[in-house]
Amino acid sequence: MTNQESDSEDRVPDLTHVSLLWALPDHAEAISRLHSAAFDDGWAAPAVARLLANPGSVAMVAAAGVPPSIGAFVLAQVAADEAEILSIAVDPAWQRHGVAARLVEAVKRGAVRSGARALFLEVADGNAAAISLYRVSGFTETGRRKGYYAHPDGTREDAVTMRCALQPDGSPAAS
Numbered sequence: 815m816t817n818q819e820s821d822s823e824d825r826v827p828d829l830t831h832v833s834l835l836w837a838l839p840d841h842a843e844a845i846s847r848l849h850s851a852a853f854d855d856g857w858a859a860p861a862v863a864r865l866l867a868n869p870g871s872v873a874m875v876a877a878a879g880v881p882p883s884i885g886a887f888v889l890a891q892v893a894a895d896e897a898e899i900l901s902i903a904v905d906p907a908w909q910r911h912g913v914a915a916r917l918v919e920a921v922k923r924g925a926v927r928s929g930a931r932a933l934f935l936e937v938a939d940g941n942a943a944a945i946s947l948y949r950v951s952g953f954t955e956t957g958r959r960k961g962y963y964a965h966p967d968g969t970r971e972d973a974v975t976m977r978c979a980l981q982p983d984g985s986p987a988a989s
């Protein structure tokens with residue numbers, strides 16, 4: 815579930831030059847801001863910092879502009895040979911520039927380097943943008959969790975579970 819209201823900064827940097835960086839503890843505030851703008855259950859910066867500090871954490875941010883501003887993040891967690899995307903969000907003013915697709919490819923490579931052979935996630939059934947992103951990124955649907963997400967208005971929404979097999983180079987496996 816998302817809040818698409820813009821939390822954008824007034825000036826949007828040149829998005830033809832977006833760098834992907836490993837997320838550092840200093841990025842926790844920016845990640846928290848982006849997460850809270852995108853989701854009803856926003857994560858506070860200390861909670862983000864704890865996630866970043868977890869063993870097996872694979873997290874990246876996207877930066878652009880001078881001085882650089884952070885406009886997107888992806889957070890994943892590797893455990894043994896499996897990884898999960900915990901969250902991904904792109905500032906509304908940065909969307910539809912291929913930033914999320916690049917972050918997903920980068921997190922796949924990071925997960926492989928940490929020993930993962932498959933990447934999992936769950937996404938709200940009505941989140942067409944995210945489901946489309948994951949499909950073009952090589953994920954396929956594996957199941958559904960009925961009424962998994964609770965909305966502030968009391969309604970519930972199914973979660974779709976998705977999986978992407980990973981090759982050693984981080985690309986989707988053939989099967």
Ligand SMILES: CC(C)(COP(=O)(O)OP(=O)(O)OC[C@H]1O[C@@H](n2cnc3c(N)ncnc32)[C@H](O)[C@@H]1OP(=O)(O)O)[C@@H](O)C(=O)NCCC(=O)NCCS
Nearest residue numbers: 852902903904909910911912913914915937943944946947
């Ligand atoms: C989903 C989200 C991360 C996509 O970020 P993005 O940087 O705009 O995505 P990209 O530009 O990399 O798009 C890659 C592909 O995803 C799909 N896609 C992205 N946004 C889409 C939209 N609004 N509608 C339909 N398809 C969309 C398209 O297939 C797109 O490829 P194309 O641009 O060549 O058509 C972004 O909309 C977002 O932050 N949403 C709020 C948070 C959220 O829902 N996170 C996912 C939770 S599971």
